[in-house]
Amino acid sequence: MTVQCCKCKRIRQDGRWQPTSAAxxxxxxxxxxxxxxxxxxxxxxxxxxxxxxxxxxxxxxxxLAVTLPA
Ligand SMILES: [Zn+2]
Known part of the structure; x- marks a missing residue:
């Protein structure tokens, strides 16, 4: 199965991260x-x-005995 970065969408091929082609x-x-x-x-x-x-x-x-709303 293809391993893809969820952020930049590059895919891992042969241990290297390559840009995905839309295809x-x-x-x-x-x-x-x-x-x-x-x-x-x-x-x-x-x-x-x-x-x-x-x-x-x-x-x-x-x-300093000042309270902020939670
Ligand atoms: Zn990435």
């Missing part, structure tokens, strides 16, 4: 190619980092 519409198993996997991990990391910044800000406000 190859075979059933595919979806995954991330290494480049998109890295990109996705960076996005998750940034999301977590911003979440922890919000939490940190809430902790500071709490220590």
């Amino acid at each position: 190859t519409e075979t059933p595919a198993s979806h995954t991330y190619c290494p480049a998109c996997l890295l990109e996705a991990n960076v996005a998750i990391f940034n999301e977590r980092a911003s979440f922890s910044r919000v939490r940190h800000a809430r902790d500071i406000l709490k220590s």
